[in-house]
Amino acid sequence: MTLPKLSPDMSTEEMDRMAENAARAAGxxxxxxxxxxxxxxCHLASxxxxxxxxxxxxxxxxxxxxxxxxxxxxxxLVVPRREGKAIYYSLADDRPRKMIETVYELFCADQ
Incomplete structure (x- = not known):
């Protein structure tokens, strides 16, 4: 994967899209x-x-x-599901799982 090259001649639309993506990533x-x-x-990844x-x-x-x-x-990042009085949670999509795998690889795998 290669990161896009930033240039001063980016369109306003491209800059706006980049700012929106940066805000989502920061959240x-x-x-x-x-x-x-x-x-x-980590627990929900399983x-x-x-x-x-x-x-x-x-x-x-x-x-x-x-x-x-x-x-x-x-x-x-997570979605709830109610079953009677119990509420169950799962990952909303694959983004958290990918991040958990990366964090595990960087901080836990060699221990």
Whole structure:
């Protein structure tokens, strides 16, 4: 993959599109930059989990897990599914999984 070359003669439309993409990317990176949210995404990379399962896996209170899930939902990284009283979460698309794989490769694979 090669990055596009930036030039001073880019059109206003190209610059606007680039700024929109940068804003989306910044939101994505901010969302995953929190340790708790990153751990949630790691667990969801292996499949759908209930809020209760995530609480147990993270050894965290329901309020804390719900707060982090709300941010991930806001950024469009996870989607909820209700089944009776339980709420299950899964990754919204493949972007978080790709990022988790890269982070794992950079920080965890050699340990």
């Amino acid at each position: 994505f990176l901010k969302a995953i930059s929190h340790e708790g949210r990153l751990m949630i995404l 499949g759908e989990k209930s809020v209760t399962e995530l609480e147990e896996l993270l050894s965290a209170r329901q309020a804390a897990v719900s707060q982090q899930l709300a941010r991930l939902r806001f950024e469009g």
